[in-house]
Amino acid sequence: MVLNKREKYLGIGVAVAVGLLLLNSLAISPLLEAREKAQDDDAAATLALNNGQDMIARKQHLNATWNQILQRGMPTSVSAAESQTLHAVADWSQAAGVALSSLKSERPTQEGPFQVIGVGVVANGTMSAVTRFIWALEKSPIPLRINEMKVNSRKEGTDDLSLTISLSTLCMPENEKSGGGK
């Protein structure tokens, strides 16, 4: 079979196109996909490694903070934490001059290695008494945190306020403490 020039060029063009398609499907595309995957794996591994190293460095940094927390006192049982908090709140209310109308603890919940015990407080008093009470709560030496606070005027035009506070404290069982300080 004798091919003319045009047919020859067409044949070469088709052969080149088929060759390129085969090359692409058998070599180029798989290579590029493998390269992209390797790049992603490398980037993910690098990020995870950097984050991990940061975390280890952060742990070193937080050791001092943890020691301070332990020095200030961390109850090791729910009952101890509950008792400590109820007594402290009662004492501070008395010292601030507010009248406690309700003080009750709630069922503890687990958060990480800690047991968190909620405490509800309802009190009445003047603006200055309420302010002193809040100050005492916020500067507490025991683990204490105000989650929510509502202040209402009991009677308009008078310095008589109703205060509702949702507090929480936490304790760390002995076994967790020994494990936490690792």
Added chain:
Amino acid sequence: MNVKPLNLKKSLGLAIGEKSLLAAEVAGGANPRLQHAAEFVYPAGITPAQSGELGKALAAFLRENQFSAKTAIIGLPLKWLALRPRQVPPSDPATLAQMLRLSAETEFSTELKDLIFDFAGNADGSDAGSVTLVATQRKYLEWAQAICQAAGLEAVAVTATALALDVASASADGSRHVVVSVAGEAAELSAGTAVVRALRAASPQGLAGELRRAVSSLPPDVPHGSIVLWDGGSMDADELGKQLGLPVRGGVLSSLGVETTNAALNGHGNGYAAAVALAVAGIGGTPLAIDYLHSRLAPPKARKIPQWATIAAALAVLAIGLGIYGYVDLVRLQNHAAQHQAQLATIQKQIDSATDFVNMVTLARAWHTSDPRYLACVRDLNDAIPDDGQTYATSLILHEIVPAAPTGAQANKPAPAVPQTRSLSAQLLGKTSDQQHFLTVLDRLKRVFGPSVKPGSTQESSGRVREVSFTVTFTYTPSEAGK
């Protein structure tokens, strides 16, 4: 389409004859100078066919006469050449070469493969003109090269001595003469590159007769008003002129463009003109008319590999190269990733332990802040509400904002919901006398608490005392100093 000019610093011209050769060494520069000139008579017992022996003898001769140039321009005698003048039409250099190649094949069809061609003459392609095809046998060229090689010389050009001398003589004063060179019993006549002839010179009388016949047969368009004679003083130019009926003068080497001391040559410098002309061409003084080593009529080199195959091979090599690079790069990336993963695996336990610890401490810190943020918010709110006796708060609700736990790349493992922010969300309910006062309150709150302040609903009472009840929400973020 001229012969490529040579620009050597020092050049040795070797005008080959049948029984001897003339050698001249010229140093280039601003003032080219003839340094040495001598005649090398082939030693008895060594035939010209013994090129190796002859080369060694030449080397010894050059050393003995203090020649130091290592590059030589070889001039072949006219007896070894065959010349055919041709008229050529205007054409480009490539077409002209092709045309002359075909012409040479026709003209010298016998034993074509043993011949080498070049052409002399004005052939810049712009105008029609005449050129001279000049052929020589390949064996002469190879012989000349072999001698040079044996003598430790590099032959950079092989040309016709008569043409070199003719070009050098013409370029010296710009005018055209009949040039006659006599060496031993051989003489060569040239009148431009189109008319070159070998003459017998067994005796002065015989040469005169030969010259008379040659001059009388010169074409009318060839100028032959006078003759320049290069004979080393062996002939009487005036006497020869009388015999020919033409003015004849002896050539002067300085007219070839070199400084020389005739005394050093014992007054016979004129006889080395052929070698000097070759050497002068070597330093770029005059162009060569032909050069068999770089012939313009040499057939173009046949491609052993077709062009498409070369391109395909280059593309294949490129593709293979890219493939190798891609594979090596991939392996490098995979190794890099594997290295980082291995490092990560090594410290994974440490990371897990550190993550647990950091989460625990961060959580515990929320109960140990000693940060009076609620009280600070109440204080700032008290400052923001104007003491105008008409505006007062009836209710304030504050609660801490608990952000979502970090996810994805921000955490190696999920941490408990820990309030990392000290911000509080606030809702204030109050009353004031009218809308204008409410707007004032809102403005003051915005100044203290920023753009997070958003007015809620307002309601005007319709009782005896007109009042506006309002609700405002905002986010309170205590300053770091208050922490």
